[in-house]
Amino acid sequence: MIPGSFSYHRPSSVQEAVGLLAKLGDDGRALAGGHSLIPMMKLRLAEPAHLVDLAGIADLKGIRSDGNDIVIGAMTTQHDVIGSDHLGAKIPLLRETSLQIADPQVRYVGTLGGNVANGDPGNDMPAVMLCLGATYHVTGKGGERRVPAREFYQGAYFTALEAGDVLTAVRIPVPAAGHGAAYEKLKRKIGDYATAAAAVVLTMSGGKVATCSIGLTNVAETPLWAEEASKILTGSALDAATVKKAVAAAEAITAPASDARGPAHYRTKMAGVMLTRALARAKAKARG
Numbered sequence: 001m002i003p004g005s006f007s008y009h010r011p012s013s014v015q016e017a018v019g020l021l022a023k024l025g026d027d028g029r030a031l032a033g034g035h036s037l038i039p040m041m042k043l044r045l046a047e048p049a050h051l052v053d054l055a056g057i058a059d060l061k062g063i064r065s066d067g068n069d070i071v072i073g074a075m076t077t078q079h080d081v082i083g084s085d086h087l088g089a090k091i092p093l094l095r096e097t098s099l100q101i102a103d104p105q106v107r108y109v110g111t112l113g114g115n116v117a118n119g120d121p122g123n124d125m126p127a128v129m130l131c132l133g134a135t136y137h138v139t140g141k142g143g144e145r146r147v148p149a150r151e152f153y154q155g156a157y158f159t160a161l162e163a164g165d166v167l168t169a170v171r172i173p174v175p176a177a178g179h180g181a182a183y184e185k186l187k188r189k190i191g192d193y194a195t196a197a198a199a200v201v202l203t204m205s206g207g208k209v210a211t212c213s214i215g216l217t218n219v220a221e222t223p224l225w226a227e228e229a230s231k232i233l234t235g236s237a238l239d240a241a242t243v244k245k246a247v248a249a250a251e252a253i254t255a256p257a258s259d260a261r262g263p264a265h266y267r268t269k270m271a272g273v274m275l276t277r278a279l280a281r282a283k284a285k286a287r288g
C-alpha cells in the first residue's frame, strides 16, 4: 500500500528536531532508518502528517568511549554496529545480536536508536539493552535526561518518550573483561522477528557464576529483564538443576501473545530453551 501524504522536514541539529517535534505534537513523528515506521505507514497503522528526518544530524552518529561506557549515537546503523571492531572487542554481544536482525538490506539503514525507541516487543536490541544495563540519552523540551533501559519500556509501542523527545544516544557500561555473552534467537526463517529470544551476560570466578544478567525478547508486551532467574544462577556452577530452576523463573515472567509464531505456551517454553542455550554459550566464552 501507499502511505498517506505527509510533510517532510530535515533538521540539522537536535535542538531543531526537538523544536519541530514539540511544535507538531501528535501530528509529527521522528524518522530514523524508516524500516519500522514506513511499513507501518504503508499499512496505514501510522499516519503522521509530518516526518522529522533525523538523518541530517551529524551529532547523532558514531561510536565513542566515555570512561568505562560506550556511547553509541542513535542514528548509528546496525551495519555500523557490526562493522565496529572497537565494539566487537568491548561488547561483542552487540555485533552478535545485530547480525540476527532482519537481513543486510535492513541493517544498512535500520538504526540502533530506532530499534530501541520503536517499542515493538519484537525488536531484538531492547532486551539486550536491559541485559547490559544500558541508559538512553533523551533530549526534549526540558533539556537532556537519562533513562535506564530497564525503566523505558511501558507497553507495546509505549515507552518513556514524550512528545517532542529525541533519543540521541545509547550508553552501555562495558562488561568486565573475561565476561561471556550470547544472544539466542528462535525465528521461523532468516529475517524474521523472534518467536522467542534470550540475551545473557555473565562473569565466572573459580568455576562459579559471579554476575549474571538476562534479557528476553518478544515474550511479553515489553522486553523483559529476568532478575530473579539471574539471582538464582549467581553463585552456582550452572549445574543442570540450578539452570532448570532459573529457566522456570524466567518462563514465569513471560506473557506472550498467541500468534502466527505459535501459541503462548510454546513461545514461553521456547524462551526457556533459548535461555538454556544462551547460558551454555555464555559460560563457554567466559574466563574464570
Ligand SMILES: Cc1cc2nc3c(=O)[nH]c(=O)nc-3n(C[C@H](O)[C@H](O)[C@H](O)COP(=O)(O)OP(=O)(O)OC[C@H]3O[C@@H](n4cnc5c(N)ncnc54)[C@H](O)[C@@H]3O)c2cc1C
Binding pocket: 029, 030, 031, 032, 033, 034, 035, 036, 037, 038, 039, 054, 074, 075, 100, 101, 102, 103, 106, 109, 110, 111, 112, 113, 114, 115, 117, 118, 122, 123, 124, 125, 161, 165, 166, 167, 168, 191, 192, 193, 194
Ligand atoms: C523485513 C524486515 C525485517 C525486520 N526484522 C527485524 C528483526 O528481526 N529484529 C529487529 O529488531 N528488527 C527488525 N526489523 C526492524 C528494523 O530493525 C528497524 O530498522 C528498526 O526496528 C527501527 O529502526 P529504524 O532506524 O528503521 O527506525 P524508524 O522505522 O525510522 O523508527 C521507528 C520508530 O522509532 C521512532 N524513532 C526512531 N528513532 C528515534 C529517535 N532517535 N528518537 C525518538 N524516536 C525515534 C520513530 O518515530 C518510529 O516511531 C525488521 C524490519 C524489516 C523491514
